[in-house]
Amino acid sequence: MKSDYTRYDDERLIGLIAQLQADALAQLYDRYNRLVFSLALAIVNDRATAEEVTLDVFMRVWQKAGSYRADQAKVTTWLTHIARHHAIDVLRRRAARLDQYAVNWDDASSNGQSSQLDPQELAELSSRRTRVHAALAQLPPDQRQALVLAYFGGYTQSQIAGILKQPLGTIKTRLRLGLQKLRDFLRDEWEIDDKSVEAQSAYNISKEE
Amino acid sequence: MSDDMHVLDLLPAYALGSLDADEASRVEKHLLSCWICRNESNAFQAVAEQLSFTAPVAVPSLDLKDRLMQRVQTARPEQHILQTPPRSWLERLLPVWGLASFGLILVLGLLNLSLWQRLNQLEFIHRTAALVTAPGGMRAIPLNATDQAPGAMGFVVVGADGRSGAVVVDGLPPLDESLEYQLWLIRDGQRTSGALFSTDEKNYGGTRIRAPRSLLEYSAVGITIEPAGGSPQPTGVQVLGGPLFNP
Numbered sequence: 001m002k003s004d005y006t007r008y009d010d011e012r013l014i015g016l017i018a019q020l021q022a023d024a025l026a027q028l029y030d031r032y033n034r035l036v037f038s039l040a041l042a043i044v045n046d047r048a049t050a051e052e053v054t055l056d057v058f059m060r061v062w063q064k065a066g067s068y069r070a071d072q073a074k075v076t077t078w079l080t081h082i083a084r085h086h087a088i089d090v091l092r093r094r095a096a097r098l099d100q101y102a103v104n105w106d107d108a109s110s111n112g113q114s115s116q117l118d119p120q121e122l123a124e125l126s127s128r129r130t131r132v133h134a135a136l137a138q139l140p141p142d143q144r145q146a147l148v149l150a151y152f153g154g155y156t157q158s159q160i161a162g163i164l165k166q167p168l169g170t171i172k173t174r175l176r177l178g179l180q181k182l183r184d185f186l187r188d189e190w191e192i193d194d195k196s197v198e199a200q201s202a203y204n205i206s207k208e209e
Numbered sequence: 210m211s212d213d214m215h216v217l218d219l220l221p222a223y224a225l226g227s228l229d230a231d232e233a234s235r236v237e238k239h240l241l242s243c244w245i246c247r248n249e250s251n252a253f254q255a256v257a258e259q260l261s262f263t264a265p266v267a268v269p270s271l272d273l274k275d276r277l278m279q280r281v282q283t284a285r286p287e288q289h290i291l292q293t294p295p296r297s298w299l300e301r302l303l304p305v306w307g308l309a310s311f312g313l314i315l316v317l318g319l320l321n322l323s324l325w326q327r328l329n330q331l332e333f334i335h336r337t338a339a340l341v342t343a344p345g346g347m348r349a350i351p352l353n354a355t356d357q358a359p360g361a362m363g364f365v366v367v368g369a370d371g372r373s374g375a376v377v378v379d380g381l382p383p384l385d386e387s388l389e390y391q392l393w394l395i396r397d398g399q400r401t402s403g404a405l406f407s408t409d410e411k412n413y414g415g416t417r418i419r420a421p422r423s424l425l426e427y428s429a430v431g432i433t434i435e436p437a438g439g440s441p442q443p444t445g446v447q448v449l450g451g452p453l454f455n456p
Binding site: 015030054055128186 | 228258263270273274282384
């Protein structure tokens, strides 16, 4: 008897992966390989490296699924948290950073969408992306720039200050105000504070690894 | 805790992972004891994670999934849900003793022997010890945990004539309803299903073994995770196993 894994939600799949069901991992990969790969590619800016990061993320899910807590974190939050931190670790091990970033929040239309995406997935990701972009669009450009360097570049505040040739205090203010405003914009949109424990849980899970 | 000790101003940068090491350490230390800042930190981290959705959509190579599944096949899962928390030597010993006792109760029942019902606990333990070690009699054969389930343990209990048997396990978590543990009897390299069973919330489980031959004719046994209802041949990961007899 073969289970139909497509009918299981994300949390159920993680439970099955924790029971070493490789087909469940395959199904989770089908759902979120683009999300993980896109994030990794935006950070490391190299397809081969991004694919290695993607493999590592799903292997970590395979090995650590038992530590996932569905009541504390969404699966997508867990995945993106692992992916971002792993990609930034890879980035920091490089001798030289890239000057160009794949992410350009100043032009949301540049974030092209692949025709290879499943229509439903495309709709969901597009909707989510559109709302975050709309929130970002309300930020001053210098705050967006600081957020890009911090989130996708993996730079510390001191490093960002050096790159942008701005006082450290100025960068701290930009990051603080930028994320605070995003929080205010998205709070109305998603009631995000209700889900606030997710990210911290994902962080805690990651730290246990 | 007084307000001037809070780290609220650092939390956005902390959520973005852009604090310098000393500041990050200070925040982490503070969060351990301050629920106000911890809640704020949670909220900022939730916002920061949303930025992942702004990455331009890209599609990995088509063969990446195959590469993943190949890695899964060759990897040795280290810390899995099947692993149970470390226990003291006494705690580890008690389930083994309990397993043997439970298994023997099953076999006694299967053999229509009800003497155990009349035994008090001391007598039972004494009798159990005798039966476990009785040469040529009923045997409780320990199973070995695989790397997939390092905290598991179990016994196959076989009656003296090999016609009755039972399996009892500990340290195997309850499975999703779509899955069951399946016991395989191995003879001349051929695997025959001998039992399907589940475990309870305490990770214990057990059932009678049904085999077309005397259990004395099988050289080994294994337990795998299979779809509910069982598989014709093993398809899932093995969690327990070990040698039986030399037919």
